[in-house]
Amino acid sequence: MNKRHKRSQLILGMVIALFLAFPLFSNFYWIDVAFFFGVYALLGLSLNIVLGETGLFDLGHAAFYAIGAYVTAILNTLYGIPIVWLIPLSALCAGVFAYIVTSPIIHLRGDYLCIVTIGIGEIVRLALINNPFGLTGGPNGITGIGRPSFGLFTIDTSMRFYFYVWIILAIVILGLVRLQRSRIGRAWNYLREDEIAAEMSGIDVRHFKLLSFVLGAALAGVAGNIYASKLMIVSPDTFTFMESSMLFCIVMLGGLGSIPGSILGAGIITVFPEIFRVVANYRMLFFGGALVLAMIFRPGGLWPRKREIAIPNVRSAEEAEEMIRPVAVDQTRATAKQSVNGEASSFEKHILVTDKLTMKFGGLVAVKDLDLVVGHGKITSIIGPNGAGKTTVFNVVTGIYKPVSGKVYFEGKDITGFKPHKVASLGIARTFQNIRLFPGLTCVENIMAGLHHRMNSYVFSSIMRTESQILEEKWAIETAMYWLDKTGLAGLSDELAKNLPYGKQKLLELARALSSSPKLLILDEPSSGLNDKETEDLMIFLENLLDEMDLSILLIEHDMNLVMGISHWVVAMDMGIKIAEGRPQDIYNNSRVIEAYLGREE
Numbered sequence: 001m002n003k004r005h006k007r008s009q010l011i012l013g014m015v016i017a018l019f020l021a022f023p024l025f026s027n028f029y030w031i032d033v034a035f036f037f038g039v040y041a042l043l044g045l046s047l048n049i050v051l052g053e054t055g056l057f058d059l060g061h062a063a064f065y066a067i068g069a070y071v072t073a074i075l076n077t078l079y080g081i082p083i084v085w086l087i088p089l090s091a092l093c094a095g096v097f098a099y100i101v102t103s104p105i106i107h108l109r110g111d112y113l114c115i116v117t118i119g120i121g122e123i124v125r126l127a128l129i130n131n132p133f134g135l136t137g138g139p140n141g142i143t144g145i146g147r148p149s150f151g152l153f154t155i156d157t158s159m160r161f162y163f164y165v166w167i168i169l170a171i172v173i174l175g176l177v178r179l180q181r182s183r184i185g186r187a188w189n190y191l192r193e194d195e196i197a198a199e200m201s202g203i204d205v206r207h208f209k210l211l212s213f214v215l216g217a218a219l220a221g222v223a224g225n226i227y228a229s230k231l232m233i234v235s236p237d238t239f240t241f242m243e244s245s246m247l248f249c250i251v252m253l254g255g256l257g258s259i260p261g262s263i264l265g266a267g268i269i270t271v272f273p274e275i276f277r278v279v280a281n282y283r284m285l286f287f288g289g290a291l292v293l294a295m296i297f298r299p300g301g302l303w304p305r306k307r308e309i310a311i312p313n314v315r316s317a318e319e320a321e322e323m324i325r326p327v328a329v330d331q332t333r334a335t336a337k338q339s340v341n342g343e344a345s346s347f348e349k350h351i352l353v354t355d356k357l358t359m360k361f362g363g364l365v366a367v368k369d370l371d372l373v374v375g376h377g378k379i380t381s382i383i384g385p386n387g388a389g390k391t392t393v394f395n396v397v398t399g400i401y402k403p404v405s406g407k408v409y410f411e412g413k414d415i416t417g418f419k420p421h422k423v424a425s426l427g428i429a430r431t432f433q434n435i436r437l438f439p440g441l442t443c444v445e446n447i448m449a450g451l452h453h454r455m456n457s458y459v460f461s462s463i464m465r466t467e468s469q470i471l472e473e474k475w476a477i478e479t480a481m482y483w484l485d486k487t488g489l490a491g492l493s494d495e496l497a498k499n500l501p502y503g504k505q506k507l508l509e510l511a512r513a514l515s516s517s518p519k520l521l522i523l524d525e526p527s528s529g530l531n532d533k534e535t536e537d538l539m540i541f542l543e544n545l546l547d548e549m550d551l552s553i554l555l556i557e558h559d560m561n562l563v564m565g566i567s568h569w570v571v572a573m574d575m576g577i578k579i580a581e582g583r584p585q586d587i588y589n590n591s592r593v594i595e596a597y598l599g600r601e602e
């Protein structure tokens with residue numbers, strides 16, 4: 001057991017001891033405060049999934065809390081369904097409600113999403129006040145809600161509620177920690193850091209955003225159930241915009257994506273007002289000031305998440321090889337395919353084909369009727385002056401833009417208009433002209449993004465830590481370490497991507513693309529910002545990759561030495577049109593290409 005592990009266990013032991021001893025040295029008033037601390041910790045953690053992990057601004061989270069509380073109140077008072085049975089039902093109803101209301105708006109970002117979620121919160125509150133179908137009791141709410149009971153044991157005292165909520169919280173924390181360290185948690189973090197890079201790495205943006213809303217809402221629903229059974233009354237004035245704002249503060253104050261941070265934030269929000277009750281009128285002023293100061297001096301929150309990946313135990317070389325093998329197997333698939341019958345078919349020769357591809361931005365034709373072929377196992381370069389439309393071609397091929405007309409075929413399959421994550425999962429990986437990494441995540445986590453679509457574990461297997469999930473995680477970490485090593489970044493596994501120098505960031509982006517075991521690698525100006533030596537190393541690296549992986553490469557490059565040095569085929573573009581194509585030497589001497597770059601001699 002290492003030192004860190006021992007320290008964590010010691011801290012955990014102390015926290016449990018404090019938790020058990022707390023009722024012994026406090027009165028009922030403070031036990032009740034501790035209960036509400038637990039409820040707000042649950043709520044903070046639920047919003048942390050949406051806001052902290054996924055970066056989605058949700059200022060209407062109290063709506064999901066309300067759904068949980070009202071489902072419990074209605075079904076318990078009208079039909080006598082036991083409170084404990086209503087815990088999963090509250091979670092389910094809040095989750096389904098979140099799915100229904102956020103599905104149409106999930107594509108919204110930042111402040112737009114924020115405003116719409118405020119609207120959702122207000123609509124729910126107003127609906128509760130209006131007493132639909134006579135179910136919610138209007139402004140007075142619902143009274144007479146029962147207590148949770150387990151057989152003959154009923155949770156009916158402050159002390160029991162205290163243990164009840166904190167035991168549920170402990171189970172929730174365990175599940176969330178596991179989720180955070182799984183493929184699901186990483187996918188959420190990738191979305192928070194850079195949505196386009198995440199989607200291009202094979203992550204279904206819509207799906208994972210919805211998942212975070214649904215799980216966050218379900219957890220808020222559980223908090224609603226506990227709250228309703230403790231107070232035995234629910235009314236709309238609990239679930240106001242102020243309540244949502246307070247939950248927002250909990251997450252921001254604690255630190256985005258930090259589980260201990262959200263608990264600390266909940267502690268501050270619930271315990272401090274009680275301590276400062278004598279100056280009750282100035283409480284909000286104090287909060288506002290504290291939040292401003294916290295954001296200035298600790299913009300990452302009071303207890304930010306420390307990012308590190310638990311590297312699996314050192315294993316024998318054979319075991320490591322076994323783990324990484326899937327990459328090698330995938331990499332060799334094309335070789336076998338090409339050698340069938342000696343002569344490859346047209347589509348086997350050309351991994352990518354575009355047919356009369358056209359892309360417009362308003363009145364500007366960025367790409368016009370482009371016919372492009374990328375040879376199987378070859379390096380094809382697109383060159384052309386600034387604004388020629390090269391990056392637009394990449395964006396259309398990778399699904400970021402939908403073309404106005406024309407088709408894109410990958411391995412003979414029409415992929416025109418496919419979403420970027422679908423394109424990535426078919427075997428196309430790319431890097432970007434202006435590097436798009438996940439800056440706040442470690443190098444290993446960045447590379448693991450490329451492995452996402454090759455992994456299968458989901459919510460249940462991640463929370464339960466099934467054997468297959470553990471194995472898959474180990475495989476992903478081993479594979480990421482392999483590519484880290486291969487791209488010359490060994491030793492930087494736990495370094496945050498944003499701390500790397502520019503050249504290393506480029507390599508990291510390349511490692512992420514390669515880890516997905518692509519059939520076609522698309523590189524947008526890979527040598528920009530590199531010095532001559534680094535460019536030469538890159539050239540050798542790419543050529544070696546072709547030998548080792550049987551990969552096809554399509555690149556945009558301004559460095560003519562690189563283009564002429566490694567390309568098998570060069571396509572020249574100007575003003576959205578293909579003006580020439582051929583072997584590098586032919587293009588080098590082509591008068592139209594020279595003219596496009598240097599202008600016509602008067």
Ligand SMILES: Nc1ncnc2c1ncn2[C@@H]1O[C@H](COP(=O)(O)OP(=O)(O)OP(=O)(O)O)[C@@H](O)[C@H]1O
Nearest residue numbers: 361364366384385386387388389390391392393433
């Ligand atoms: N999202 C967009 N909206 C509007 N116009 C765009 C958009 N993306 C590209 N363009 C325009 O399309 C044209 C082609 O741009 P593109 O970035 O594809 O050129 P490029 O050949 O890659 O240039 P560079 O070498 O400078 O990167 C340019 O005139 C550019 O301004």
